[in-house]
Amino acid sequence: MTCKTSLGPGQRGAARCEDAAVLDAIDAVDWGAIPGHPDWYEPARAARGLRALADAATLVEAAEASSLLGGGGIVHGHSAAVFPAAAVATPLLLDIAQQGHPAARDAALGLVDEALSSYPHVEYTRVTTSYGTAVPICCAIAHELRARTAFLAGLGKRGRALLADAAEHWRFEIRECVAEGNDTAAFGALVGCFPGGVHAAEVHVGGEIAVLDEVVLEYPPVDGSGEACLRVTGRRPAELPPGAVLFPAECGERVH
Template sequence: MAVLELLEAIEAVDWGSLPGPAGLYEPARAATGLRALATAAGLVRAADAGSLLAGGGLGHDHSGAVFPAAVAAAPLLLAVVRHGHPAAGATALGLLDDALAFAVRDQYTRVATPYAEAAPICCALADHLRGGSSLLAARGREGKRLLADAAGHWRFDAQEVIAEGDGIAVFGTLAGRFPDGCQAAELHRADRVVALERVILLHPPEAGVSPDASLRVDGVRSDELVPPAVLFPARCGPGALARRAL
């Protein structure tokens, strides 16, 4: 993405329409800071742009807050890492690192995504980071650590369900790293979020070959988990929405 294309992509976002806490989120800082970072050609200008973005544009470093604007900005920051001045790329990488770190602590912020209307902000950020996996892996220790952190925010896209005893087997694709053992999860269907208490990975993806995987979900009926549906770790958003335990 050339600088001109990047600037056009920044302008295409209605930063003022994105939600954020009053007194902390400043949409003008998001737009101005990203433009400045995209065109920065040295350490000082990159640092100034980073200060705008960390001081109300994408997050608020003094309070440890991250805003939904950070999710919209994530692919733009990755483009700066790829095509920008080295100092701007380093600043962008630091902003992505901070955004995910702050998002992990912010269990009440949700964002609309193409795959879920109320995804936990940390999981939405992690998806963007996985989308830039080859770029981040090439950035050395910092990029690889960021990918490792993102992997913990797994996402499972359910495509087919089959009744299996008192539970169901769910077939689909897995992104990220599903932990060992039984896990609690959130099931997202349309505008509804449901708590799942027992989810177990049956068959993991074949590394480097396919993301296809399967889960077992206990204590539910197959008609209660009708694809398309998306599962996220329950720990990423335990209080954000009223949910019905199945």
């Protein structure tokens, strides 16, 4: 990383940090190839906004960059809509938050928060990731936030609030199942926080998505292991093979 100093009349120097790896990562993305509502998503704003935010060294510069990203780059703030590009941009925004100017950090975290809470347009609700080919945008953003747990927790209240919001977007990967009467006990790895009570879930198997109407946490993770057991009502083990992944059904139903 190289740091420049921006000096204004009568002002102390403000560090402007430009991480070449972050800028290269921004430029490596074909933002125009990422799908998005043609009337709202503006790929050029995503690329320009991220580069400008990475380079921002003042509140004004950070605000201008944030305006590009929030006005059609990764979200459309006025209509509270999020685009698939937000899932791609989130790790880049978190890099900027970790390495950039404090004003850029605050803007980056605000944009991630907005993207996580906004709703996508119909037909532009999911993204491809390493753990699924049709992951709800909010769940993909939450995954990136969990990957920066140490950094975010170190920020205090704001970072912990982001992690708490991300925890609501849980994910469960099945490793094995056992029949229990007409139900199935599914054992596997849980990330995030499965809420109390009975909930609907999406199950992703071989590129197909089905809805499980009743899922409950039978045994929660112990000592931070992530190992858990979910009971799925009215389903047989054959319907829930190893490698199947569950997401909250409400995340898949989020539509602007």
